[in-house]
Amino acid sequence: MIDLRSDTVTTPTAAMREAASDADVGDDVYGEDPTVNELEAEVADRLGHEAAVFVPTGTMGNQIAVRTHTDRGQEVLVDREAHVYNWEVGGLAQHGGLQVRPYAETVTRDGRERGVPTPAAIEEGYVDESVHRAGTGLVCLENTHNGRGGLAIAPERIDAAAEAAHDRGVPVHLDGARLFNAAVAHDVPAERLTRNVDTTMTCLSKGLGAPVGSMLAGPESFVERARRNRKLLGGGMRQAGVIAAPGLLALDSVDRLAADHRNADRLAVGLSDLPGLGVVAPETNIVLVDVADVAESAEAFTERCADAGVACTVMDETTARFCTHRDVSEGDVDRALSLVAEALE
Numbered sequence: 027m028i029d030l031r032s033d034t035v036t037t038p039t040a041a042m043r044e045a046a047s048d049a050d051v052g053d054d055v056y057g058e059d060p061t062v063n064e065l066e067a068e069v070a071d072r073l074g075h076e077a078a079v080f081v082p083t084g085t086m087g088n089q090i091a092v093r094t095h096t097d098r099g100q101e102v103l104v105d106r107e108a109h110v111y112n113w114e115v116g117g118l119a120q121h122g123g124l125q126v127r128p129y130a131e132t133v134t135r136d137g138r139e140r141g142v143p144t145p146a147a148i149e150e151g152y153v154d155e156s157v158h159r160a161g162t163g164l165v166c167l168e169n170t171h172n173g174r175g176g177l178a179i180a181p182e183r184i185d186a187a188a189e190a191a192h193d194r195g196v197p198v199h200l201d202g203a204r205l206f207n208a209a210v211a212h213d214v215p216a217e218r219l220t221r222n223v224d225t226t227m228t229c230l231s232k233g234l235g236a237p238v239g240s241m242l243a244g245p246e247s248f249v250e251r252a253r254r255n256r257k258l259l260g261g262g263m264r265q266a267g268v269i270a271a272p273g274l275l276a277l278d279s280v281d282r283l284a285a286d287h288r289n290a291d292r293l294a295v296g297l298s299d300l301p302g303l304g305v306v307a308p309e310t311n312i313v314l315v316d317v318a319d320v321a322e323s324a325e326a327f328t329e330r331c332a333d334a335g336v337a338c339t340v341m342d343e344t345t346a347r348f349c350t351h352r353d354v355s356e357g358d359v360d361r362a363l364s365l366v367a368e369a370l371e
Contacts, residue, residue: 028362029337030293033204033232033286033311033351042236042272051267054080055257061267065274069241072277073205073226074217078243079252080270081261084203087227087242089117090255091199092164094248095225098123100163103151103196105129105141107173110166110201121259124163127151138306141171142183145190152194165191168201169208169219173341176204176290176312176349178211181218188222197224203240207233207310210283224248233283233311234276235352238269282352286311289350289359296363297348300370311350318344320370334369336362 029035038046052058062080070078081087088110092102102118104111106128110118118124129143129151143151148165155161167187169179188198200223202208202216209216220226225244230236242252256262263269290308297315298305304316321327324340331338331346341347350359 027332027335027337028354028358028365030348030350030354030362031337031339032349036231036233036235036352038237038272039235039275042275045271045275046268049267049271051265053264054266055262055264059265059267059270061274062263062270065270066241068274068277069228070243072216073220073228073243075220075226075243075245077246077249078241079249079256080263080266080273081240081242081256082238082263084201084227084229084240085114085117086256086259086261087240088114088199088201089121090252090259090261091225091227091242091244092118092124092166093122093255094252095197095199096122096124096163097160099125099160101125101127101153101160103127103129103143103148103162103165105143105168105171105173106131107141107171108166108168108201109172109203110168112173125160127153127162138177139174140177140179140183141174142167142169142179143187143190145186148187148190148194152196162194162196165196165198166201167198167223170204170211170310170312172203172312175306175314176207176308176310178208178309180212181214181221184219185222198222199224200226202226202228204229204232204310206280207283207287210280211287211310230273230276233286233351234279236269236272236276239273279352283311286350286352286354289354289356292356293348293350293359293362296359297366300367302370313348313350314341315346315348316344317346330369331366334365336365336369
């Protein structure tokens with residue numbers, strides 16, 4: 027099976043397994059794990075933030091960030107396709123007691139909704155606190171934008187959205203689960219994409235290939251409060267150096283994400299040559315395919331692909347997602363294309 031469901035399916039390298047075995051460890055809740063401390067300092071430096079905290083998952087990192095930034099009842103401005111809104115089990119309401127206000131969509135010159143608000147969209151969605159209304163407590167951005175096909179949001183658009191939010195006294199959290207993919211796509215340091223946001227979550231798994239772990243970074247005072255919320259949500263870890271050590275190695279593999287992007291381009295071109303498939307040109311490692319003309323549903327299409335030996339996922343009723351990653355070679359892409367063609371016969 028050629029697994030193109032997600033970059034979350036990557037397996038740790040031999041070097042990562044060895045690093046886990048040899049890691050210096052201590053009780054992280056007490057701040058005594060030297061490997062975790064090293065990882066937190068390294069990520070904070072790379073993202074241009076003062077501090078960082080290691081968390082088990084990206085979802086937990088986002089939920090800790092939202093809870094730490096806001097007061098219960100406040101509104102959070104998000105894109106309607108945002109991961110924090112659609113794919114985190116209603117955590118904004120369950121954990122934060124928050125209301126969600128999707129901001130107005132803005133189509134750019136390339137005809138694609140970018141999933142990041144313009145200053146005008148933030149102004150339109152912003153609500154003043156009053157005796158009647160809780161007000162806007164947070165703006166959430168996402169880069170790359172998973173739900174919109176792995177779009178790499180340009181730093182200037184992040185800057186403009188953050189400035190508009192800050193002008194109204196509203197903090198900005200960036201869901202950067204695949205932030206390093208965006209940095210590679212724009213050929214900029216990751217810090218350039220996080221420079222003007224208040225906090226950033228980024229994953230060490232996915233394309234970077236660590237077996238587990240994400241980071242939440244921001245001001246020191248914020249991270250101190252976030253550690254308490256990590257404990258509240260059950261994320262306090264003990265001898266976590268065994269999973270932090272592979273994360274340190276994962277940070278050394280950022281440049282190789284470009285290979286995943288090239289493979290996604292190769293996959294997209296090949297899929298677009300197959301009759302009936304509507305392929306969206308990828309910007310990073312995610313390829314969205316409209317299958318309405320070849321199958322009764324995306325679910326039926328993915329089942330046919332799986333039967334042929336290619337695993338992909340359902341994004342919506344008529345859209346399937348293919349995701350390239352470290353464990354998929356150029357040869358695997360070519361083989362996958364042949365197998366999908368067979369599935370469509």
